[in-house]
Amino acid sequence: MALRTAGDCVGYLDDAGRYAFEGQALTDIEACSFDRRRFDAVAADNPDLAAALSGALSSALSQLGEAMLVVGKLRSTERVAHFFAEMASLHRQVNPERGPLLLHMNRSEIADYLGLTVETVSRSIGKLKKRSVIGLIESDEVIVLDDAMLREIGKVSGEPRSSAVG
Amino acid sequence: MALRTAGDCVGYLDDAGRYAFEGQALTDIEACSFDRRRFDAVAADNPDLAAALSGALSSALSQLGEAMLVVGKLRSTERVAHFFAEMASLHRQVNPERGPLLLHMNRSEIADYLGLTVETVSRSIGKLKKRSVIGLIESDEVIVLDDAMLREIGKVSGEPRSSAVG
């Protein structure tokens, strides 16, 4: 339900206080995990760490809130545009040099992430391509041709549901 | 994007570390707010409080995750059923005695909460009523006639999208 990149924390404590996490790595990764008891002990002595943890949780919360709005209020092509914009943002964050955006996800995974079907995703990508907002090198290698337009299309606005941005 | 009831915490810290919250009270409420600096100081000395705060955040996170699935994978009538089930659950939690469920929301607010239109919500409620899953006293006073069925209809399952529960 959310995308993470290098340096991010994952997981949370469920209602029973147990660590909960489900995820899938899109690339090779390195990850650290900590013993809960010892981590809490350290956190108790380091207000900064506790604050950072709380910050991570808050950040995840606002990210999920954003995703809710995307899924609840955006049409298929708009959702796909938002997804690409999000991906591009993460990509820049880790990989400053300009280069094609590697999705590391096939259509089926994208569809699942956006609550759509494979076919709709494919058609939406087609529209974005035809409008020259993006370009495709491979089916999972994207070039953002018009970042401003991409963000505009994928933007969540308060209006009902008809911002068919030309 | 989420429903809260008596005793719940609201709000979180945004990326800049500032308190962020938007909400709407459906009934008269009493609320407490705390000075951030002093609260943090107290939390630093009370690991239990810090843990409770972290728990509240985690709980909000899992609640939002659930909502994501509802909005992303359920059809209109299923979403409405889920909403009623959720409402009924909160209602029981605060108000154990059997009684009609007061929504405190009009159709427009429900529609917004579920990412649907007023008309669709109205039609979905009509279907639930016709199937004798719920009954209406007033437009915002509901009686749950078949709680099991309500939960079944509003359940998020892994299957694609065609569990037209008879």
Next chain:
DNA sequence: CGGGCGATTGAAAGACTTCAATGGGTGTGG
């Protein structure tokens, strides 16, 4: 009684899904 607001209902249009078929790439076995 008329006006206004919320809810419901109907009809048509629009969007997405589902079913079905095709094309491109890759990997395997003959």
Next chain:
DNA sequence: CCACACCCATTGAAGTCTTTCAATCGCCCG
């Protein structure tokens, strides 16, 4: 080395669901 099977992406057509546009109904209030 090539043929074939397979997976993924794309495209087409039909079907289903939701939205949009409109009209009606009931209720409360002035």
